[in-house]
Amino acid sequence: MSVLDEIVAGARADMRRRERETGLEVLIHRVRSMPPTRDAVAALLRPGVQVIAEVKRRSPSKGALADVPDPADLAAAYESGGAAAVSVLTEGRRFGGTQADLRAVRDRVGVPVLCKDFLVTPYQLWEARTCGADLALLIVAALSRGELVDLIGLAGRIGLTPLVEVHDRRELDLALSAGARVIGVNARDLRTLRIDRSVFERLAPHIPDDVVKVAESGVRGPDDVLGHAAHGADAVLVGEHLVTHGSPADAVASLLAARPAPLSVPRRVSR
Numbered sequence: 001m002s003v004l005d006e007i008v009a010g011a012r013a014d015m016r017r018r019e020r021e022t023g024l025e026v027l028i029h030r031v032r033s034m035p036p037t038r039d040a041v042a043a044l045l046r047p048g049v050q051v052i053a054e055v056k057r058r059s060p061s062k063g064a065l066a067d068v069p070d071p072a073d074l075a076a077a078y079e080s081g082g083a084a085a086v087s088v089l090t091e092g093r094r095f096g097g098t099q100a101d102l103r104a105v106r107d108r109v110g111v112p113v114l115c116k117d118f119l120v121t122p123y124q125l126w127e128a129r130t131c132g133a134d135l136a137l138l139i140v141a142a143l144s145r146g147e148l149v150d151l152i153g154l155a156g157r158i159g160l161t162p163l164v165e166v167h168d169r170r171e172l173d174l175a176l177s178a179g180a181r182v183i184g185v186n187a188r189d190l191r192t193l194r195i196d197r198s199v200f201e202r203l204a205p206h207i208p209d210d211v212v213k214v215a216e217s218g219v220r221g222p223d224d225v226l227g228h229a230a231h232g233a234d235a236v237l238v239g240e241h242l243v244t245h246g247s248p249a250d251a252v253a254s255l256l257a258a259r260p261a262p263l264s265v266p267r268r269v270s271r
């Protein structure tokens, strides 16, 4: 079993426990009375490379990263540094996150919020929506093609923007053919946990212009942002570098300060 398989199995078991406590119909009912989601595509397509800043306590590859007593405080610091969106790792077993983290962050910040979890069922997408997510992660390596198509469709119907994560050309082609409009290219191979930042530059030329391109993982400073910008990234998703920096607001600001001057041609991507 790969690391990804183990994490997904744990996420499914945790979901089944929550599902026994709160049925799907309860979640659907809650969503009906919720305000609309924030426009994540517009936020990520602001001129210049944007930063999606992650709330991340620990990880399978690095173990403990940071004590995050108040995820909303951290998210507010990210927002004040200029983050276009905040990612919240809600998986508990390996990342130390909770759905309460996501709710707290969504209540505090004005930017869109990503539910970063191992979402493989419709129930989890409804949950993400009830917790206040605007974006939801779908990892191609964890899904069959049919599941991916269904989850992208459901996400759209309930107002979530799916961030569809790929690591190689086969996964990218699958994501595009399934209708993904926001693609995250993960430098981390989720089976070996190895980081290869060059994956983005290899895959980016195969991503159409009307699809949002996010470079995920392994960004350790301004030079990596510059590198991804040169290959057409609309945004970078950064966790470890920001949570281990003494000043998260300054860390986001310095990534943004490194960006080249933005192109003046506006991009149009449907949500």
Ligand SMILES: O=C(O)c1ccccc1NCC(=O)[C@H](O)[C@H](O)COP(=O)(O)O
Residues within 6 Å of the ligand: 003, 054, 056, 059, 060, 061, 062, 186, 188, 190, 193, 216, 217, 218, 219, 237, 238, 239, 240, 241
């Ligand atoms: O971070 C890990 O070790 C990891 C292992 C297995 C599955 C997912 C994992 N991370 C989730 C993420 O995608 C990252 O938290 C995110 O892209 C930020 O990465 P980084 O900036 O390298 O912390």
